[in-house]
Amino acid sequence: MKYKLKDIATIKYGKNQKKVVSEDGTIPIYGTGGLMAYATEALYDKPSVLIGRKGTISKIRYVTHPFWTVDTLFYTIINENIVRPRFLYYLMTQVDLLQFNEGTTIPSLRIETLNRFEFDIPTLKEQDEILSKLEPIAEKIELNTMINDNLAA
Incomplete structure (x- = not known):
């Protein structure tokens, strides 16, 4: 069955990490380039597909542990009644996100653009x-x- 991304996942903005970053932290803080630091609290704690918002927009990540994402990286809240999080990850890795770049100097993606992506989702x-x-x-x-x-x- 065909679904738009907005129907199978809610895309959320990351947040500034300054209030949670700590040398004693155990929660990974991710940016578009990967692991940046560790936090004392999680922004989200369920499996999620991470999508670059600015910068390295073509590298999709999948996490199953609690995490924090900064504001250059989207995270997803996945409707597991329709799609397995890992399956969505594999689907997203098949999309050439650079062709949807909306930035002029820095590669960028918008939620509105991502929400229109359509996938054929099996049972x-x-x-x-x-x-x-x-x-x-x-x-x-x-x-x-x-x-x-x-x-x-």
Whole structure:
């Protein structure tokens, strides 16, 4: 069935991290470039797809732990009655976000633009079957990347 992104996820703005950043923090603070620091509290604590708002807009991330995002990075509240969060992540990685760039000097995306994206979403059972095939491959790639990084170091 076809769904617009706005029907399967609510896109939220990140917030300024100054009040929560701490050397004693354990909650990751993400920006479009990746991990920036750690916070004492989470902005959101459920699985989420992170989408760049300004800067590195083409790198989609998926998190399952509590986190904080700064204002250059969107996070999503996913309607899990329609789509598995990890499945949405895989769908979003297939979109060339740079073609939707709305910035003049710094790559930028707007919620209104993202909300119009349309996806063909299979049933939850079909998503689970697809994920059961994709996840072992993704885990193997991640493990190999870590091994290669260790060898390079």
